[in-house]
Amino acid sequence: MAKPIVAIVGRPNVGKSTIFNRIVGERVSIVEDIPGVTRDRIYSSGEWLNYQFNIIDTGGIDIGDEPFLAQIRQQAEIAIEEADVIIFLTNGREGVTAADEEVAKILYRSNKPIVLAVNKVDNPEMRANIYDFYSLGFGEPYPISGSHGLGLGDLLDEVAKHFKNIGTDDYDDSTIKFSLIGRPNVGKSSLVNAILGEDRVIVSDIAGTTRDAIDTVYKYEGQEFVIIDTAGMRKKGKVYETTEKYSVLRALKAIDRSDVILVVIDGEEGIIEQDKHIAGYAHEAGKAVIIVVNKWDAVEKDERTMKKFEENIRDHFKFLDYAPIVYLSAKTKKRIHTLMPNIIRASENHSRRVQTNVLNDVVMDAVAMNPTPTHKGKRLKIFYTAQVAVNPPTFVVFVNDPELMHFSYERFLENRIRAAFEFEGTPIKIFARERK
């Protein structure tokens, strides 16, 4: 199901990033040191009661050299464009300011639901301060404290009320959704055209049904696919459209809606730092990933070129060791036909469920081959392993003490599981839990 999107808007220093982090929580990331992934987060997922949603900290979208007021105005516009529900954040210690009124003026023009929150209400005595905020014209202000984690429940209850009325752009579960991500000029649009040019039966071009991408639905060998194309979006000429954080936001949203991500690299130019950031996002999202090296026609090749390129990719994208690499050319169409089979395979593997008894045989064989680690004289004991989820495949290993499950041993188990089952193209997750 497509998740609703919540945006936090407000002038600087009211506590947007504090609230964002509170709502997102400290999620355990498998790879901590992917550049650009954990630091500087502006888009992430949150959960409240039974609701799952995505959340944007618009304050994190830096609009270049624009003057202060223009920046917050543009951040508010981004929120209106991108979000289903907007949290308008203010500061209860400072009262209503001119900048708050400025933000309010922009929000009036939107027809998105807006929930007004007054932050930094750190104790009950301060609640009296919130009445001024009625003057902003968004109804009841919700007092919260980001520092103390107060009031967030009531605020999120109110936000979640609006989720019920949100239409989704969902496709059938059997439809494979994919998107191409990569820095500008690597050839994403050319690839989309090349893929669609290959005698596909185009079912529909749904421009504008989704907020930020052009979805093309087509059939290939009887299977329905959707390309979520953010690159093909015509620039709307707004200043913020060209800011890098904003394009990252768009890419993240496309990733979120996809089953399979094609991380596109320019074969002619090689890998640069920005490619690593983008690949990091794809990995962190837990989606199936294929690395596509485009412009292979423009690369001077000898018999070792491909191998050398692969080594280079593996070296730079260690966290994507499960992703197959495809070398092709959108221009000459060479090996374009290999893409669809790769996408299908990655998608199948992403939703693969393995048999519990076979899984446990594999794990027990692994333990026999490489004894479990010990710590302070205590040995890790594995009782049972179960696959608890798909998309991506997720395994829980029931053990005597999860602390004893060393990262390297988990890695070893992952490799054994990968060797036994077909999981190419998909990340897999393994968690150790104490058996009660």
Ligand code: GDP
């Ligand atoms: P942003 O610019 O809107 O993203 O604001 P930040 O989240 O960076 O917060 C700005 C400052 O306000 C930081 O020094 C925070 O520690 C502080 N702050 C955030 N929430 C609260 C709160 O609930 N109470 C108090 N007293 N300070 C807060």
Ligand code: GDP
């Ligand atoms: P995007 O910004 O990632 O969507 O990239 P485009 O599809 O707009 O392509 C950027 C440039 O690279 C254009 O000038 C394309 O003609 C060129 N290009 C795209 N694919 C190939 C390719 O396979 N080989 C070569 N030589 N050039 C390509």
